[in-house]
Amino acid sequence: MPSCPEPRRVSILGATGSIGTSTLDLIIDGGDRYRVEAVTARTKVRELAAIARATGAAYAAIADESLLGVLRHELADTATRVGAGPGAVEEAARMDADWVMAAIVGAAGLAPTLAAIRQGSVVALANKEALVCAGELMIEEARQSGCVLLPADSEHNAIFQVFDAGRIDAIEKIWLTASGGPFRTATRDRMATATPEEAVRHPNWSMGRKISVDSATMMNKALEIIEASHLFPVGEERVGVIVHPESIVHGLVTYHDGSVLAGLAAPDMRTPIAHTLAWPDRIEAPSRRLDLATTGQLTFEMPDEERFPALGLARIAIRSGGSAPVVLNAANEVAVAAFLDRQIGFLDIVSVVEDTLTCVETVATDDIETVIMADGEARRRAEEVILKRSERTS
Numbered sequence: 001m002p003s004c005p006e007p008r009r010v011s012i013l014g015a016t017g018s019i020g021t022s023t024l025d026l027i028i029d030g031g032d033r034y035r036v037e038a039v040t041a042r043t044k045v046r047e048l049a050a051i052a053r054a055t056g057a058a059y060a061a062i063a064d065e066s067l068l069g070v071l072r073h074e075l076a077d078t079a080t081r082v083g084a085g086p087g088a089v090e091e092a093a094r095m096d097a098d099w100v101m102a103a104i105v106g107a108a109g110l111a112p113t114l115a116a117i118r119q120g121s122v123v124a125l126a127n128k129e130a131l132v133c134a135g136e137l138m139i140e141e142a143r144q145s146g147c148v149l150l151p152a153d154s155e156h157n158a159i160f161q162v163f164d165a166g167r168i169d170a171i172e173k174i175w176l177t178a179s180g181g182p183f184r185t186a187t188r189d190r191m192a193t194a195t196p197e198e199a200v201r202h203p204n205w206s207m208g209r210k211i212s213v214d215s216a217t218m219m220n221k222a223l224e225i226i227e228a229s230h231l232f233p234v235g236e237e238r239v240g241v242i243v244h245p246e247s248i249v250h251g252l253v254t255y256h257d258g259s260v261l262a263g264l265a266a267p268d269m270r271t272p273i274a275h276t277l278a279w280p281d282r283i284e285a286p287s288r289r290l291d292l293a294t295t296g297q298l299t300f301e302m303p304d305e306e307r308f309p310a311l312g313l314a315r316i317a318i319r320s321g322g323s324a325p326v327v328l329n330a331a332n333e334v335a336v337a338a339f340l341d342r343q344i345g346f347l348d349i350v351s352v353v354e355d356t357l358t359c360v361e362t363v364a365t366d367d368i369e370t371v372i373m374a375d376g377e378a379r380r381r382a383e384e385v386i387l388k389r390s391e392r393t394s
């Protein structure tokens, strides 16, 4: 594919978040090589306005409709057009851009990510939940629109870089590494008393609260198994997980001849984002550099699926098919929010997901409407599961 002419038109969905901010670092560092078309956020209206002002974005959209007046006021003296509500966020995703960063957290990113894919540019996918819920639909829509879907998640990005897509039959296994999170060596008893503050304190990465909790339960890796099974057509049984506490090796591909190719980098999301931003070229990025001599040691261990049962649930959801991954994701989002709100304990998160998966019937998800319906139903059932638990304990 030829390099894209400059300035490259870019949009950032979820511009105020952890991934959005890392993306902005690269865009600002690149100066006039980029022109920002659209930026979006949910509630951080002043941060969004500051980003729009700093980048000269053509359009700024805030998901919370009640904040339209504030956004309009903040950007009154600029040429930035403003919008509010979920429709405005989708409009931002549909704008004519050469590259879109999909970095809204959770299933809320589903419709905007799909809109970006239908628009047919390069979409850098951080919003793994969208692929978990509607992977087949997204891959098919990308095929139809000619959109290039590039994984921004560090593990999938590393695998993408060493995955010989022209020789899938030569691939034995792909490996996602996992840091193990803050409770890698903790007992279940210790985890039972974990607070939200402890759970979001990730040893290697600075991330949004939801993904930080997902890392602590290893639900993040569970979602990534599902994500990988859509991005790399090798079959779920050939998607392995290995714990690597240093977070230096992000992903590996084992070939049938015994060769193992791995993607390494310092734990800095600007590196995989820069790869998607420049693809198929490379740019110089202000990311942290890897110094293996200083790192000294790289260690690996198999995950303990008894202490971290989320991994097994991902495989059950993939094998069940249909809406099961949607249910897993929705129940997890509800349970994580309840944990952060101190309504349930840390270990309850994955057990709420398991109970919800058991009590919700799996249905076919042939289009985005059925995915959204399954997501809504699963959220209601997960809330019921949480309510019943709190009634039992009170």
Ligand SMILES: NC(=O)c1ccc[n+]([C@@H]2O[C@H](COP(=O)([O-])OP(=O)(O)OC[C@H]3O[C@@H](n4cnc5c(N)ncnc54)[C@H](OP(=O)(O)O)[C@@H]3O)[C@@H](O)[C@H]2O)c1
Binding pocket: 013, 014, 015, 016, 017, 018, 019, 020, 040, 041, 042, 043, 044, 045, 063, 089, 103, 104, 105, 106, 108, 126, 127, 128, 129, 152, 153, 154, 205, 206, 207, 208, 209, 210, 211, 269
């Ligand atoms: N952080 C990482 O290092 C990392 C690594 C790999 C993958 N990812 C994935 O990237 C995605 C973003 O993660 P993050 O850590 O950047 O999350 P984050 O820091 O919480 O940021 C989320 C972004 O989405 C926006 N948002 C939230 N709810 C929304 C809604 N209902 N409608 C529209 N926008 C909404 C937020 O706006 P406000 O700020 O206004 O709330 C914010 O801009 C997640 O899917 C995560 O799994 C993250």
